[in-house]
Amino acid sequence: MPELHRLWPRARVGGCRLELCAETLVTMVRYPFLNSSLTFLYWAPMQFADRLNNVETSAIRELFKLLGKPGIISFAGGFPDSAMFDVAGIKEAVNLALTQEPGAALQYGATEGYNPLREQLSAFMKSKGVDVSPEGLIVTTGSQQALDLLGKTMISPGDKVIVEAPTFLATIQCFRLYGAELISAPIDADGVKTDELEKLIAEHKPKFVYLIPTFGNPSGATLSLERRKKVLELAVKYQTLIVEDDPYGDLYFNKAPPPSILSLSKDVPGSRELIAHCGSLSKVLSPGLRVGWMIAPAELLAKATMCKQFSDAHTSTFAQATAAHYLKAGRMPATLANVRKVYGERAVAMGAALKRELGDAIEFTQPQGGLFFWVRLTGAGGNTKDAGEFAKRAIEKGVAFVPGAPFYAADPDVATFRLSFATADVGKIEEGVGRLGKAI
Numbered sequence: 001m002p003e004l005h006r007l008w009p010r011a012r013v014g015g016c017r018l019e020l021c022a023e024t025l026v027t028m029v030r031y032p033f034l035n036s037s038l039t040f041l042y043w044a045p046m047q048f049a050d051r052l053n054n055v056e057t058s059a060i061r062e063l064f065k066l067l068g069k070p071g072i073i074s075f076a077g078g079f080p081d082s083a084m085f086d087v088a089g090i091k092e093a094v095n096l097a098l099t100q101e102p103g104a105a106l107q108y109g110a111t112e113g114y115n116p117l118r119e120q121l122s123a124f125m126k127s128k129g130v131d132v133s134p135e136g137l138i139v140t141t142g143s144q145q146a147l148d149l150l151g152k153t154m155i156s157p158g159d160k161v162i163v164e165a166p167t168f169l170a171t172i173q174c175f176r177l178y179g180a181e182l183i184s185a186p187i188d189a190d191g192v193k194t195d196e197l198e199k200l201i202a203e204h205k206p207k208f209v210y211l212i213p214t215f216g217n218p219s220g221a222t223l224s225l226e227r228r229k230k231v232l233e234l235a236v237k238y239q240t241l242i243v244e245d246d247p248y249g250d251l252y253f254n255k256a257p258p259p260s261i262l263s264l265s266k267d268v269p270g271s272r273e274l275i276a277h278c279g280s281l282s283k284v285l286s287p288g289l290r291v292g293w294m295i296a297p298a299e300l301l302a303k304a305t306m307c308k309q310f311s312d313a314h315t316s317t318f319a320q321a322t323a324a325h326y327l328k329a330g331r332m333p334a335t336l337a338n339v340r341k342v343y344g345e346r347a348v349a350m351g352a353a354l355k356r357e358l359g360d361a362i363e364f365t366q367p368q369g370g371l372f373f374w375v376r377l378t379g380a381g382g383n384t385k386d387a388g389e390f391a392k393r394a395i396e397k398g399v400a401f402v403p404g405a406p407f408y409a410a411d412p413d414v415a416t417f418r419l420s421f422a423t424a425d426v427g428k429i430e431e432g433v434g435r436l437g438k439a440i
């Protein structure tokens with residue numbers, strides 16, 4: 001008999017596939033009646049890295065598969081509206097990059113980033129009250145890469161990281177990939193509750209605290225000025241690194257939000273060296289450019305740069321040169337004014353429609369910026385309190401949104417859900433929310 005007991009364990013522990021193949025082929029010739037089971041042995045499952053045991057495919061991706069249904073109005077995505085991209089301005093920037101420095105724009109570049117872009121980003125941050133030199137920031141491939149680099153450089157398996165409940169789903173997945181144990185800090189409309197945060201820091205001594213303090217995804221919440229200062233004091237008191245993820249801070253509708261935590265660090269002695277700040281052009285200019293940046297203490301930037309070398313060598317020089325010319329041309333203020341106006345109108349329309357169509361079946365805080373409404377089903381009038389169930393009914397009525405549960409690292413509030421007002425115009429928003437009213 002062929003030594004099946006010998007082949008099988010070898011296949012399961014991921015033993016040499018070639019050896020298994022050769023041995024299997026010999027056996028198949030000698031014992032043709034066993035061919036089907038041996039073929040099965042050859043196709044033994046891949047032995048993936050243990051770190052993948054901590055993460056799952058996003059439930060949201062599963063939902064996105066349903067969005068192809070004709071006629072669906074989607075409030076599900078976290079994208080800006082592609083109709084709002086400043087194509088003319090980007091075209092001009094591309095032309096300038098290709099005529100003025102084609103060699104550099106199409107060549108390999110420095111891992112830290114393309115210097116003309118670092119200079120422009122330094123000036124952009126200065127306009128927002130942050131004094132940072134071009135060398136004090138690195139360019140990343142979207143701010144998502146900055147989060148990944150923070151995971152790579154800071155998290156060892158079993159390390160604790162505090163995140164808001166709820167928080168950005170990709171961050172949960174990314175930090176878990178590096179083996180982090182995520183601790184959830186509660187929030188309200190004014191952002192993370194700093195009293196609770198202090199208790200959690202004292203108890204868990206986290207590697208760092210990750211916050212989206214301005215127009216959070218998914219919560220839409222903005223950390224109050226008072227709490228921002230408190231966060232900085234906690235950083236100093238407990239010598240804890242604070243990661244400020246800020247892709248939405250420029251997207252305010254009327255009143256500017258409080259200054260970033262990084263900008264306020266100049267008022268709290270010793271805090272600047274404890275802040276890592278991630279920025280992005282994705283939500284205001286174009287996510288396809290994949291231009292983000294990270295400002296952090298020099299030691300941390302050096303380690304992140306080293307890890308970036310092994311990862312993508314550098315962010316596309318072509319995209320960086322384009323972004324640099326775009327910023328240099330001085331187009332950003334007009335672009336910001338435009339997106340603030342259009343998204344602001346859509347947010348107002350969605351808030352009014354939600355009140356009209358869903359009344360006391362839901363509760364929410366009207367967002368003052370960003371892209372999202374964070375909504376809670378109240379169960380009033382015997383309506384459902386399960387947002388997953390509501391999402392299924394909504395799809396049947398032709399409207400999609402994302403249930404809130406996946407945005408929690410632990411103890412999900414299943415009554416919550418997220419609506420994006422960014423990609424539908426006012427007419428579609430009213431129609432879509434009308435359909436939600438019929439689905440409840």
Ligand SMILES: Cc1ncc(COP(=O)(O)O)c(C=O)c1O
Pocket residue numbers: 078141142143144145168212217245247279280281282287291292
């Ligand atoms: C809170 C938050 N951080 C980071 C990102 C990543 O953005 P990007 O990589 O496009 O800069 C997103 C995108 O949705 C986000 O919502």
